[in-house]
Amino acid sequence: MENACRICKRLVEGSECPVCKSKDLTKNWKGVVIIYDVNSEIAKKTGHDTPGKYALQVI
Numbered sequence: 001m002e003n004a005c006r007i008c009k010r011l012v013e014g015s016e017c018p019v020c021k022s023k024d025l026t027k028n029w030k031g032v033v034i035i036y037d038v039n040s041e042i043a044k045k046t047g048h049d050t051p052g053k054y055a056l057q058v059i
């Protein structure tokens with residue numbers, strides 16, 4: 001199972017978030033949001049500005 005970055009919620013394979021370079025990752029996350037288009041409603045709603053796979057909720 002992937003880890004989620006606590007800062008941007010991106011799902012990360014490995015020990016460091018490639019976007020914010022944070023090592024503050026957690027396995028305690030729920031749900032998946034996939035952003036293809038950063039101008040889409042879901043991207044605006046979740047505030048993600050980089051395409052990718054994100055946790056819906058980081059606990």
Ligand SMILES: [Zn+2]
Pocket residue numbers: 005006007008009010017018019020021022
């Ligand atoms: Zn991050």
